[in-house]
Amino acid sequence: MTDDMDIVSMTHANDHNLTLSRRAFLGSTSFGLGAVALSTLMDPVTANGAALHHAHRFAPRAKRVIFLTMAGGPSHLESLDYKPKLAQMHGKPMPASFTKGQPIAQLQGHKLVCQGPLFKFHKHGQSGQEIAEVFPGIASIADDIAIIRSMHTDQINHDPAHTVMNTGTSISGRPSMGSWVTYGLGSEANDLPGFVVLTSKGGRNPQPIATRQWGAGMLPSRHQGVEFQSAGDPVHYVSNPAGYDRNRQGDVVDAIGALNRLRNASVRNPAIDTRIAQYELAFKMQMSIPQLMDITDESPDTLDLYGVKNGLDGSFAANCLLARRLAERGTRFIQLYHRGWDHHNGLVHFMKICAGLCDGPSAALVKDLKQRGMLDDTLVVWTGEFGRTPMAQSNKGAVGRDHHMRAFSLWMAGGGVKGGVTYGATDDLGYNAAENPVHVRDLHATMLHLLGLDHDRLTVRFQGLDLKLTGVLEPARVVSPILQ
Numbered sequence: 001m002t003d004d005m006d007i008v009s010m011t012h013a014n015d016h017n018l019t020l021s022r023r024a025f026l027g028s029t030s031f032g033l034g035a036v037a038l039s040t041l042m043d044p045v046t047a048n049g050a051a052l053h054h055a056h057r058f059a060p061r062a063k064r065v066i067f068l069t070m071a072g073g074p075s076h077l078e079s080l081d082y083k084p085k086l087a088q089m090h091g092k093p094m095p096a097s098f099t100k101g102q103p104i105a106q107l108q109g110h111k112l113v114c115q116g117p118l119f120k121f122h123k124h125g126q127s128g129q130e131i132a133e134v135f136p137g138i139a140s141i142a143d144d145i146a147i148i149r150s151m152h153t154d155q156i157n158h159d160p161a162h163t164v165m166n167t168g169t170s171i172s173g174r175p176s177m178g179s180w181v182t183y184g185l186g187s188e189a190n191d192l193p194g195f196v197v198l199t200s201k202g203g204r205n206p207q208p209i210a211t212r213q214w215g216a217g218m219l220p221s222r223h224q225g226v227e228f229q230s231a232g233d234p235v236h237y238v239s240n241p242a243g244y245d246r247n248r249q250g251d252v253v254d255a256i257g258a259l260n261r262l263r264n265a266s267v268r269n270p271a272i273d274t275r276i277a278q279y280e281l282a283f284k285m286q287m288s289i290p291q292l293m294d295i296t297d298e299s300p301d302t303l304d305l306y307g308v309k310n311g312l313d314g315s316f317a318a319n320c321l322l323a324r325r326l327a328e329r330g331t332r333f334i335q336l337y338h339r340g341w342d343h344h345n346g347l348v349h350f351m352k353i354c355a356g357l358c359d360g361p362s363a364a365l366v367k368d369l370k371q372r373g374m375l376d377d378t379l380v381v382w383t384g385e386f387g388r389t390p391m392a393q394s395n396k397g398a399v400g401r402d403h404h405m406r407a408f409s410l411w412m413a414g415g416g417v418k419g420g421v422t423y424g425a426t427d428d429l430g431y432n433a434a435e436n437p438v439h440v441r442d443l444h445a446t447m448l449h450l451l452g453l454d455h456d457r458l459t460v461r462f463q464g465l466d467l468k469l470t471g472v473l474e475p476a477r478v479v480s481p482i483l484q
Contacts, residue, residue, distance in 0.1 A: 060452030061416025061484070062379040063188070065181065066323050066334045068362055069165070070354070072158065072207050072341030073408070075388035075401050077430050078351055080409035081149045082121035082130045085428035086390055090116030094391045098431045105156050105403035106344065107393055114429065115392035115399060118348050127420030134355045137363030138382075138411070143420040144366055144375075145411040146482040150424025150433035153386050153440050156405045158207050158342070161385035164440050166213045168469045175217035175460075177444060178333035180469040182223045183216075183460070184453045188330030191288035193226040195333045196326055198319040200230065202357045203340020204350040214335065218462045220270060225335065228322075230314025235289055292325055306364045320361040324368055327378055341384055344402065345395035366413050379415030379450055381443075384408060390429045407433045410443075416450045416484050423482050441476035444469050449478045 077083060094112035119132040125142030138145070155161040160170040167174040175183070178195035187194025197214045214225025228234040264272040293312055295303075298321070303309075307317040316338045323334045338358050343350050362382055369375040387408025388401030407426045413419065425435035445455040448469065455476060459466040470476035 057454035057457060058449060058452045060450070061377070062414070062450040063377040064327050064332050064334070065178075065379045065381065065415070065447060065451070066327060066365065067177075067336070068320075068358075068365075068380065068382045069162075069335060069337045070341045070358065070382070070384040071162070071209060071337045071339045072203070072205070072343070073161070073384040073386045073388060073403060074341045074354070075343060075347065075351070076149070076407065076409035076426075077115075077117055077388060077390060077401070078119050078347065079132050079135060080130075080147050080411065081407075081426055081430055082132075083117060083390070083426070083428065083430045086114060086430055087116040089114040089429065094429075098427075098429060099391075102406070103156050104389070107389065107391060107402045112391045114390060115401065118399070119351075125420060129420065129422060134351055135359045137359040137361075141363045141366045141413065144370065145413045145419060146417045147409060147411045147422045148424055148438050148443075148479070148482070149407075149409045149422060149426055150435060150437050151383070151387070151408045151410055151440070151443070152433040152437055153405045153408075156386070156403050158385060158403075159210065161403075161405065162209070162213055165383070165385045167217070168441050168444055168471055168474075172212060173215070173217055174467070175219045175223070175469070176214045176225060177447070177469055178214055178225050178335055179216040179219050179223040180458060181333045181448070181451060181453075183219050184448070184458050185332060185451060187332045189332075190330075192292065192326065192329055192331050194331060195223065195225040195335075196331050197225040197227040197335050197337070198230075198322060199227065199337045199339065200314055200316040200319055200357070201339040202316070203338075203342075203354040204344075204346060205342050206339035207342055209337055209339065218467070219460060220273075225333075233289075234293060288329070292322070292329065295321065295325075302368065305368060306361050316358050317361040317364075320365045324365060324372075324374075327369075327374065328372075343388065343400045344393050345400035346398040347388075347400040349398070369414060375414035377415060379417065379447060380413045381410065381447070382412075383410035383443075387430075390431050404431075407431060412482065418482055418484050421482055423479065436481075438479055439476070441470045441474055442479055445476040446479045446483070450483070 077086065092114050094114050099112055119134050121130045121132050122139070123130055124139040127143050129142035129145070129147060131139045131142060153161055153164050155164050155170050163170050163172060166176045168177070182194040195214065199209060211227065214227070216222075216224035226235070260272050295312060302321075306321045308321055312318045312322055316336065319336050323336060326334050338354070340350070340354050366375065366380055369378050369380070387404045389404045391402065393400045393402045407430055423436060424433065424438055426432060427434040448455045448458060455468060455470045459468050465472050
């Protein structure tokens, strides 16, 4: 509000002696909400700040992304990557040829012993995708998903690995992938944020998630993610204070917007542009958010499909339903975090908890999007920040696995991705991405490609560098074999 007061002071100092009423003043500026609404109707993408000139190179297959993050690092060896050789090696020393000179997290200096798969795997669907028995929901969509078994990353601890997954680098402060996407494409929603983050927890040791993981970095701040709260109002202060109705609140927003535009005509500060846009978006959200959160229009069958029993209670199931509702309303990038997948011990117990909370809703989201005709242009990604070691980690006999960056698995669905395919492979023990390795930067390049963006051309100039989601000098490729 400092700038607003500066404007008023400046106006008095210049002795304008304006005696116009508030309505007349706003009419004279021609930059009130009416003008913004008109510009949005004429060109909603441009009005929401898209950098369309940067990178439109391909016909887009996807319009939006729903990114399901299993925070903590689910074990690929108990989910999507069956290793019979590891089962044969169970209890034997891990061959030093795999681990010598390699970074290891908590097992550094310990005796390294092979741990066989802790769940059975079965083939599913016409495609015969091999999926662990603890994920019956994902197994039910086997023919709709592409599994990548050869993922790898650069970081072995949670926060930096999340930073790589979200920004393409372990350097803090760079723009997140959701911010890059809205920077490149804008948003189809004019009354909701273009990038929304939803969190839930349940399982072992829920990892903290820093808000910088959905920050905009050096991009305009309007592109940062907006976290919806799991209890109370999803967005703080979305309700009017006592004594204010919508008309009076609209008067305040109009007046502040007009004053800010008057100020910006002379100083041309991008931060003021962002402030104007955010005031106006917040005003629109006072209507759109209650409508979004009112799920009385959802059928009992839909609620049962997701497993939503207590309304929008902040559970992963409720967040998956909310993600679909956001996607329907034009939100461009929706990221869900479920915190609880850090299974250093008690893996069987905690994997069952996490899968019980996340498996069915993840599959329900894909099924629901498909039956609504939305899966074709919605890209769904299911992943952790890294995988887990083929070596056992134990605490009082409760077996788990340590952090592992050299191999993990994920699946993708919709938005131009082939269903029923498995791409890449790890070595016999699941330690290294051995066949067709896919780095996180390749995942980003593929996601942008499906959205119609060239990852090499979506850039921002900063401190002498043309920064990209996929890095400045690091190689990145589109994983074409999994695309339709």
